[in-house]
Amino acid sequence: MKKIILTFALFLLSIHQTTFAQEKVHKSDAEWKKELTQEQYYILRQKGTEYAFSGEYNKHYKKGIYHCAGCKTPLFKSENKFDSGTGWPSFDRHINSNVGFLEDRKYGMVRTEIICNVCDGHLGHVFPDGPRETTGKRYCVNSASLTFKNAESKK
Ligand SMILES: [Zn+2]
Numbered sequence: 798m799k800k801i802i803l804t805f806a807l808f809l810l811s812i813h814q815t816t817f818a819q820e821k822v823h824k825s826d827a828e829w830k831k832e833l834t835q836e837q838y839y840i841l842r843q844k845g846t847e848y849a850f851s852g853e854y855n856k857h858y859k860k861g862i863y864h865c866a867g868c869k870t871p872l873f874k875s876e877n878k879f880d881s882g883t884g885w886p887s888f889d890r891h892i893n894s895n896v897g898f899l900e901d902r903k904y905g906m907v908r909t910e911i912i913c914n915v916c917d918g919h920l921g922h923v924f925p926d927g928p929r930e931t932t933g934k935r936y937c938v939n940s941a942s943l944t945f946k947n948a949e950s951k952k
Pocket residue numbers: 865866867868869870913914915916917918
């Protein structure tokens with residue numbers, strides 16, 4: 798019986814993966830350079846960081862979805878955005894499996910880097926000091942790695 802349940806569980810998992818796994822976007826460096834602005838390229842492809850309080854979405858509270866500026870995958874919802882006071886757009890959660898996590902040991906710190914799971918573009922980092930009343934997580938994201946779509950607009 799146990800074996801049957803396990804087989805069934807694996808079966809469900811494989812369906813889930815084939816149904817929801819997004820196809821990866823692979824582009825050459827030259828292609829990215831052509832498509833992105835200089836700042837988007839620096840942040841998404843070279844893991845840069847924009848200056849605090851400089852990004853267009855830091856104090857942006859319209860209703861809608863924040864997409865990856867590189868491949869347009871939906872990453873964060875406006876309802877999960879909060880003002881962390883850090884100077885970068887902050888969210889307490891991401892949209893399903895569209896965000897990936899990597900260990901980042903640069904600058905003598907151990908941080909968790911967040912990336913777009915579809916094009917591997919760098920987004921920022923996630924920290925454990927987010928709002929306690931929700932997830933306790935703070936996704937600290939560069940505005941330049943995002944593009945916003947209003948809830949009202951059709952496309
Ligand atoms: Zn992407």
